Amino acid sequence: MARGRRGLISVAVTVVCAVTVLAAPGTAFAAAGAPQPTPDPAPSASAPPTAGSDKELEAVREELDRLYREAASATDAYNAAEEKAKEQSAQLVALAKKIAEGKEKLADLKDRAGAAARAQYRSGGLPPEARLVLSDDPGEFLDGTGRVLQGERATQHLIEETRRTQQDLEQYSADASAQWKKLEANRKAKAAARKKVEKQIAAAEKLESELEKEEKERLAELERAAARKAQNDWLDTGVLDGADGEATTAGEQAVKYATAQIGKPYEWGAEGPGSYDCSGLTSQAWASAGRVIPRTSQEQWKQLRRVDVTDMRPGDLVIYFDDASHVGLYIGDGTIVHAPRPGRDITLAGAGSMPILGVVRPDAG
Structure with missing residues (x-):
């Protein structure tokens, strides 16, 4: 050893x-x-238990074992529901944070889109392509071509990013709804398990409380x-x-x-x-x-x-x-x-x- x-x-x-x-x-x-x-003390010689009483007490012992085992199983169910509820609560918090961040991002994208629209209005409402065609300066035309392409890519990126953000928000909201339903289901499972634990323990305690002192000692033996x-x-x-x-x-x-x-x-x-x-x-x-x-x-x-x-x-x-x-x-x-x-x-x-x-x-x- x-x-x-x-x-x-x-x-x-x-x-x-x-x-x-x-x-x-x-x-x-x-x-x-x-x-x-220390060895268990021998039963008192003045009050030896009868075979009948031992048989009855053995039945009580088996019933107590059954009740406490069922309580243990219900306790495991309660603990499992508790753990899942903790995980789902944490996931809901994370999703809520993502939703808040997504809303802020979407608002920023909308502001940027609005700024682009206002700039276009100030330029006479003509799109960059139209203004380019109307230009008489070849150099300006060439320089403008690059700016138009950059503007188009920026606009396309803005539109795509806005679309993705909206999709993300929809998915986060759907996930949050699903997690909330699971959380509620686990809360109900937890409450049911708690009720069963308390019921089984109460039954076992009631059974033990009905025993006389000598019977409890013999049961322990x-x-x-x-x-x-x-x-x-x-x-x-x-x-x-x-x-x-x-x-x-x-x-x-x-x-x-x-x-x-x-x-x-x-x-x-x-x-x-x-x-x-x-x-x-x-x-x-x-x-x-x-x-x-x-x-x-x-x-x-x-x-x-x-x-x-x-x-x-x-x-x-x-x-x-x-x-x-x-x-x-x-x-x-x-x-x-x-x-x-x-x-x-x-x-x-x-x-x-x-x-x-x-x-x-x-x-x-």
């Missing part, structure tokens, strides 16, 4: 131990040589047990055997940034610095390393280079679930740092504690 890589993980684990680990990555800590998290089992099953496949990918300098910076956020709350749609959602954390971590990546986990999955799980290295992003609705930043030794869901804080977790869709790499170094 590389010294730099081990140092990153040791620092991250130390921070987490200080703020209380919410989702331990199981045997990954042993592989890193870091202190093991079931969640941790499910995460440990998934992580151990994943590690038992040998997926990390021989994996020794080294973090790049940028990857180390991304890991450093993400682990420094441990203990801060999850907030959907947030990009820091006080709170984050899952993709807000990963995108800002890589932004700190000088690499701009897509804002949402789904776009990170679509646009970034994919690597095999067996080849992942610290700084890579692990994408979860079939709809790519969650993402964590890999810090090495089977561990990720991530913003889990509403009501939870940024923490470390086993990379295999959730269904992995795949791994993407923000940097190519």
Whole structure:
């Protein structure tokens, strides 16, 4: 294990131990040589849960997972609409500037055309060609021929430039109208996504609020047990055997940034610095390393280079679930740092504690 890589993980684990680990990555800590998290306390002997209550609580856990996953998908939709709205607003501003400049240019061209018309009127209303024919001076005739040709070219250029400017203005206006319609559509999509996020979170919170204190504690035990089992099953496949990918300098910076956020709350749609959602954390971590990546986990999955799980290295992003609705930043030794869901804080977790869709790499170094 590389010294730099081990140092990153040791620092991250130390921070987490200080703020209380919410989702331990199981045997990954042993592989890193870091202190093991304190084992979960055994259920009280005076009030052992019955098989029936565990079954019901397991159903509650699955329902909560479903609600929060749907909220995560809606959050991605909200973030995507937000990003598009920002882009379209910027494009509208640029188009408005072009339209203003085009109007100024057109006004100037009209002034120049008016000046030419006034000059012709002052010369008796005769076009240059007529005045040339009426000239009795051969020298003046020859000199005038050149001036007529120059005047004709200037006039033609003025007419052509005016026509192009008018066409440009028409195109800018059409583009602005189209961008405005897209902006309005994305605002509606954003509002719909916000409504869905809030609805799913409210349903999950209501479900949790109906549980007794003992039931909440037991539910938390079931969640941790499910995460440990998934992580151990994943590690038992040998997926990390021989994996020794080294973090790049940028990857180390991304890991450093993400682990420094441990203990801060999850907030959907947030990009820091006080709170984050899952993709807000990963995108800002890589932004700190000088690499701009897509804002949402789904776009990170679509646009970034994919690597095999067996080849992942610290700084890579692990994408979860079939709809790519969650993402964590890999810090090495089977561990990720991530913003889990509403009501939870940024923490470390086993990379295999959730269904992995795949791994993407923000940097190519």
